[in-house]
Amino acid sequence: MDKVMSNKKVIALYVLPSLILLAGLVYIPIILTGYYGLMDWNGIGPMTFIGLENYIKLLSDATFWYSARNSFFLAFFSSAALIVYLAVSLVLAAKIKGRETLRKIYLIPMLLSSVAIAQLWIKIYDPNNGMLNSLLKTLGVESPPAWLAQRETVLIAIFIAIVWQYAGFYIIIYSAALKGIPSSLIEAAEIDGATPLQIAYKIKLPLISGVIKTTIVLAIVGSLKYFDLIYVMTGGGPNGSSEVIASYMYKQAFGINNFGYGSAIGFMLLLLALTTTFIIQKITASKNDNLQY
Amino acid sequence: MATHEKKPSKKIGMALLYLVLGLIAVFQIYPLVWLFFFSLKGNSEIFGRSPFALPENWLFENYARVWVDGNISQYFFNSVLITATSVILTVILASFVTFAITRMKWKLSGTVLLLFMIGYMIPIHSTLVPLFQFYRELNLIDNPLSIILAYVAYNMPLTIMILMGFYRTLPREIEEAAVMDGCSIHRIFFQIILPMTKPVLSTTIIINMIYNWNEFVFVNTFISSDKYKTLTVGIQNFIGQYLTDWGAIGATLIISIIPILIAFIFLSNRIVEGIAAGSVKG
Structure with a gap:
């Protein structure tokens, strides 16, 4: 048995092709991004080593900081929205008729491409013929904003489209976690006279805290990586007011052939994603301990 | 109760x-x-009447128009081909890896699993420039293979994660009995284990299908010819040319989401399972 199941040649045959593929297309590029960030390089000509110049320039690049601010804005509100998704999931965990169907309906937007979603929301936000402003005008708002064309509204407008896209995703995750709670625990609490709110707050939430942590990481890191939707919806506009880190990176590298600088931004994005993940793990770890004991 | x-x-x-x-x-x-x-309205209706009104004459010719004149049929078939190839490759390769990691005995299996899982959280924008450069050196820019390879690599971690949960539930006795009967390891994998994983395979297939069908950045970066573009990038081009033709834009968008909606109608339980498995266990 052991001889067959630990055949080194077979293991290599099964694992190596995939591992090589990932090495070539994921791991090595990750390292190279940091390295290219040290270069002055337009993507076509030769690379010139310029040390940390790109990274130093980045630190005083107002557009980069503005795009980082926008990314963190989306990260903050996306994680705040988790509370709403969690509340909806808790309600759906109760004996609600048609809850499976509702969950599936909520999920539908998540299955569509960001490009299609962006194009659809461009039309919804259209100042003259869009669904939203027509609705607002019917309700008596005289001059509703041109949502995607105004500095003050563009990020909120994008955020709402993001909520539309991801709400179902998080509700599915929370619902799956809630289903995993043994019903005996809930019944015991009911017999002891606990109200549904108490059960939700004192039993269900602590039991799914691991999943909540995962979703916080997903929401924040996901927001830092946001690209497709914004790139298609506004292209970072108007006038850079909805630029995010990934869209700024893309513009620098593939828009104006600033490959060295673009790589530096890409590397910063990686560092930001990793540090944020690490910090959330740290913060939430101590919270879990408090809840459990 | x-x-x-x-x-x-x-x-x-x-x-x-x-x-x-x-x-x-x-x-x-x-x-x-x-x-x-x-998507069924003409411009006079879109700009002249309430956006909430039902279409007056159902203009299905919007669909015919974009399908033929707008090059959408070409993009559609490219999407089908690239998605199908990538999904098959990803699921087969990920099955090999998951089998080796969860069912076979070797010292480094934990480390290798961790290596695969690292790939899960990497922002693609942090790899895009080197990837572009790498493909350029291999002469794979503007070649669908660049897209397929990237899809396989970047969806591998999630696919392994979903498969793993299922592989771990299979009892050891299966292999023990097979080895006693003198089965080779390849037969154990292909003829015994792989067929048993059918339910989870369909979950990973549908999840991969959705992700690949919807992918935008890789195609937008590595493909420049119209003849290789997929729907997500193709409709971007198309809309750039038909900016004010709402009916045409709507028809294009509906065409791009129809396959996903059909898959959803038949496989919604699998999709839900895949999403839950991919993140709860991560």
Whole structure:
């Protein structure tokens, strides 16, 4: 048995092709991004080593900081929205008729491409013929904003489209976690006279805290990586007011052939994603301990 | 189960709850219904009448027009081919890896698993420039192979994660019995284990299908010829040319989401499973 199941040649045959593929297309590029960030390089000509110049320039690049601010804005509100998704999931965990169907309906937007979603929301936000402003005008708002064309509204407008896209995703995750709670625990609490709110707050939430942590990481890191939707919806506009880190990176590298600088931004994005993940793990770890004991 | 006497206040509470849940459902669905309606309208109707009105004459010719004149059929078939190839490759390779990691005995299996999982959280924008450069050196820019390889690599971690949960539930006795009967390891994998994983395979297939069908950045970066573009990038081009033709845009968008909606109708349980497995266990 052991001889067959630990055949080194077979293991290599099964694992190596995939591992090589990932090495070539994921791991090595990750390292190279940091390295290219040290270069002055337009993507076509030769690379010139310029040390940390790109990274130093980045630190005083107002557009980069503005795009980082926008990314963190989306990260903050996306994680705040988790509370709403969690509340909806808790309600759906109760004996609600048609809850499976509702969950599936909520999920539908998540299955569509960001490009299609962006194009659809461009039309919804259209100042003259869009669904939203027509609705607002019917309700008596005289001059509703041109949502995607105004500095003050563009990020909120994008955020709402993001909520539309991801709400179902998080509700599915929370619902799956809630289903995993043994019903005996809930019944015991009911017999002891606990109200549904108490059960939700004192039993269900602590039991799914691991999943909540995962979703916080997903929401924040996901927001830092946001690209497709914004790139298609506004292209970072108007006038850079909805630029995010990934869209700024893309513009620098593939828009104006600033490959060295673009790589530096890409590397910063990686560092930001990793540090944020690490910090959330740290913060939430101590919270879990408090809840459990 | 205990039957509660329902107080009036509780009834009102429940009614409110259903109202809120219903409103969320409308918020999630209505934009798509609206999209479908304006895909059937002409410009005079779109710009002249209420956006909430039903289409007056159902202009299915919008669909015929974009399918033929707008090059959408070409993009559509490219999407089908690239998605199908990538999904098959990803699922087969990931099955090999998952089998080796969860069923076979070797010292480094934990480390290798960790290596695969690292790939899960990497922002693609942090690899895009080197990837572009690498493909350029291999002469793979503007070649569909660049897209397929990237899809396989970047979806591998999630696919392994979903498969793993299932592989771990299979009893060891399966292999023990097979080895006793003198089965080779390849036969154990291909003829015994792999067929047993059918349910989870369909989950990974549908999840991969959705991700690949919807992918945008890789195609936008590595493909420049129209003849290789997939729907996501193709409709971007198309809309750039038909900016004010809402009917055409709507028809294009509906065409791009129809395959996903059909898959959803038949496989929604699998999709839900895949999403839950991919993140709860991560």
